[in-house]
Amino acid sequence: MTKPFVRASALRLLSAAAILASVSPMTAQTAAPAAAPNQNSDRASAYYHYGLAHMYEDMAVSAGRPDYATQAIEEYKLAMDADPNSATLQDGLAELYFKLGRIREAVTSAQDQVKKSPNDVSAHELLGKVYLRSLGDMQGQQSGQMLKLAIAEYEKLAELKPKDVETRLLLGQLYGLNHDSAKAEAEFKAAQNIDGDSEEVVLNLYRLYTEQGDYSRAVDVLKSIPVDDRSARIDFALGATYDQLKKPKEAIDSYRRALDDDPDNVDSERGLANALLRDSQLDEALKIFTNVVAAEPQDAQSQIKIADIQRQQGHYDQALATLDKAKPLAQDNLELNYNQALVYDSLGxxxxxxxxxxxxxxxxxxxxxxxxxxxxxxxxxxxxRIAIIYREQNxxxxxxxxxxxxxPLGGDFTKNGYQGQVDAYRDAHQWKEATAAAAEAAKSLPKDQSVQLMYAGQLADTGKVEEGIALAKSQISEAGNQKDDREAHLGLANVYVRLRRWADANKELSAGExxxxxxxxxxxxxxxxxxxxxxxxQYDEAESQFRKALAIDPQNAxxxxxxxxxxxxRGVRLSEALVMIRKAVELDPQNYAYLDSLGWAYYKTGQxxxxxxxxxxxxERNSGDPTIHDHLGEIYxxxxxxKLAVEQWERSLTEYARSLPADADSEDVAKVQHKLDNARVKLSRLNTNSVK
Structure with missing residues (x-):
């Protein structure tokens, strides 16, 4: 009774093998040539064992049984014994090894097949997949060797399948990993020539350009897709690139289009909220960040942004509460703690x-x-920021x-450290110390043009006018056409402005322009x-120049x-003045000069x-500014x-007396003196009348 059962089972298996063969036929290109008499090729037996191999392979994958995997390998080997020249069998065995994680055997099998048939696409594809997967597991020199192997395989595949977009994209990505941008771009453009409508091609070119820091080209390649044909991914990428280019309005438009296509995409919402924040659209940004946190309560970063907006809006207690809520989610987050320090600073x-x-x-x-x-x-x-707070505390x-x-941090940080020292001493009217700090900076960084110009300005401000001018002029090259000359001309122009040498200042500005x-x-x-x-x-001309600057950067505080x-x-267009100054304060809430401007604008409007x-x-943030004391005197x-007005005007004159000549306009000083004299007379009359 056993024999018929075995024979029936064998028939069923043979039938399955025949079906598999019909789905994946051994074509004339990949199959072995007609067997010679000494090759003993048995095509029927090969199909039989090939079918069994596939059956065991499927069972191994579905059941997770290693014994089935072993049986599948044995069946492949039996099939190859029956048809040793079959590329399909050799490729199938190599692929099975790969699926089972037996990488060394997969590579050996695929390499053997490549030796037999150098143009076997499947074998090269398998080797390419193996090398790609192994890239992430390698480090150092081994990683570089694996990258070269992967590139070699995909170069061969690009030769064998010149019209395959996926191969071109993978090869371009590998070139990118190998820091060969020119070859990467060539492959991506080759893919674009094959399929000009492919979103993946465009996104790969976009990534290449952003990695190079060429955001303008990245925008151009994304914009090559018509607006109506752009997906949410394309518009999101556009928004992110406009962010890098510091074009918040364009970023906002792109993120909004992305959300129109994919309304539930939280990443697009975050992008939009950040762009709105950068564009000082605080209320709208706050609304969207709030929606993001509602959707993802564990998003600490968005909560930090909410706190930042609340701080800029002057809601300091709310900002602290928001940061406290976010803290358990991001204990060591530098931005969170820094924002908390800013709120403390704002609260005094x-x-x-x-x-x-x-x-x-x-x-x-x-x-x-x-x-x-x-x-x-x-x-x-x-x-x-620590230094600024200390300066606010005098x-x-x-x-x-x-x-x-x-x-010690080096580079621009060194330069900024010296500049900060000079500014701190100037705030305190310690001119001797400021000059010494500037001289130390100039000696420490003799080739740094901006430092030399800083020292030149300090010399001119403190009475060594000709020495300062000579140092500034020495920063201009003899050729007169180098890029660095621009900074020198503008630095010299600033010196002349402070010296009230208007014609000289205008000449240097023209050279810098x-x-x-x-x-x-x-x-x-x-x-x-x-x-x-x-x-x-010349107020009309001044306004015209400032508006030209704002046209370039509307958010320049x-x-x-x-x-x-x-x-x-001047009491001109006060509503517009308030809008501008409020925006400046929103952008930098701790800046004492902006706070003074805002207060003065409120004074002019009767508030x-x-x-x-x-x-x-x-x-409170700068008690040494004579203008601030003058303004307080006016308000009082x-x-x-x-009485308080008299005290403030007296203090204003004291600070003017301690100021540099460039910062103490004689007309301003005279006006304060006149106001003080009148106030003293009024106060004297009031005191006399009260005695009577």
Missing amino acids: RYDDAIRTLKALVDQSSHPDGAYTDQEKSNRAIFLD KTDEAVAAYKQMI ALSNTPAEKLYVYFMRGILADRQK TILNYLGYMLAD YALAEENIRKAN ERTGKL
């Missing part, structure tokens, strides 16, 4: 702010002094000590021309504040309580606090 809790920032400095410290670029940047940010020595810790090519470079020239015109009381204050001080509140905050006189 200086000791808490300093303590938090010092902890960040300690947390980012390495005993060996070796830091990555990102770590250097973080430490510089923390130290700079703790000049402590501020200088913090700036000195930036110097001729060497300005980028929008950012032109922006600074327009800003300097605005200052020059303002100082000469310095220019927004300058133009807003200029309008407010005296708000005026006093903001100017008092400004005075207008609100009937004449």
Whole structure:
């Protein structure tokens, strides 16, 4: 009874093998040539064992049984004994080894087949897959060798399948890993020629350009797809690239289109919220970040952004509460703790702010002094903020000590550390110490043009005018056409502006403008021309220059504040002035000059309580500015606090007396003196009447 059962089973298996053969036929290209008499090729037996091999392979995969896997391999080998020249069998066995994780045997089997048939596509594909998978497991020299092997296989596949887009894309990616951008771009463009509508091709070109830092080309390749044909992925990539280019409005439009196509994509929501935040659309950004946190309550980063918006809006207690909520999700998050320090600073809790920032400095410290670029940047940010808070507390020595810790970081951090020391001493009207710090910087960095110009300006400000001018002029090359000359001309122009040598300043600005090519470079020239015109009381020209600068960067807080204050001080277009100054304060809430401007604009509109509140905050952050004391005097006189007004005008004149000549306009000093004299007379009359 056994024999018929075995025979029936064999028939069923043979039938399965025949079906498999019909699905994956051994074509004339890949099959072995007709067997010679001494090869003993038995095609029927080969099909039989091939069918069994597939059956055991399927059972091994579905049941996870290693014994089935072993049986599948044995059946492949029996099939190959029956038809030793079959490429299909050789490729199938190699593929099975790969599926079972027996990589060495898979490679050996595939390589044997390549030796027999150099143009066997399946064998090269398997080798390519093996090398690709192994790339992530290798390090150092081994990784480089594996990358070369993978590239060789896909180069061969590109030769064998020249019209296959996937092969071109993989080869381009491998070239990219090998830092061969030219070859990578060539492969991606070859893929684009094959399928010009492929989204994957466009995205691969986009990634290549972004990795090179060429964001303009990245935008161009994404924009090559018509707006109506763009997917959410394309629009998201566009938004991210516009972010890198600091074009928040374009980023906002791209993220919105991405969300129109994929409304539930939280990544697109985050991108949109961040772009809105960068564009100072705080209310809308807050709304979207709130939606993101509702969808993903564990998203600490979005909660930090919410706190940042609340801080900028002046909701300091809410900001602290939000950060406290996020803290369990990101205990050691540097940005979270830094934002907490900023809120403390805004609340005037200086000791808490300093303590938090010092902890960040300690947390980012390495005993060996070796830091990555990102770590250097973080430490510089923390130290700079510590120094600023000390300056707000009139703790000049402590501020200088913090700036000195930036110097060992090297590069621009060293330069900024020296500049910070000079600024701290200037805030405190310690001119001798400021000049000494500038001289030390110039000696330490003799080839740094900006440092030499800083020292030149300090010399000119403190009475060594000709020496300062000579040093600034020495930074201009004899050829007169080098890029660095632009900075020298503009630095010299700034010296002349402060010396009130208007014609000389205009000449140097023109020379600097001729060497300005980028929008950012032109922006600074327009800003300097605005200052020059303002100082000469040419207000229409000043406004025109400032608006040209704002057309380039509408979010530039310095220019927004300058133009807003200029309008407010003259009582011109006060509503517009308030909008500009408020935006500047939103962008930099701790800046004492912006707070003073905002208070002065409120004063001009008759909002005296708000005026006093903001100017008092400004005075808390810099008590050595004579203009702030003058403004407080105006407010106190207008609100009937004449004694306080006298005190503030006296303090204003004291600070003017301690100021540099460039910062003490004789007309301004005379006006304050006149207001003080009148106030003293009024106060004397009031005191006399009260005695009577």
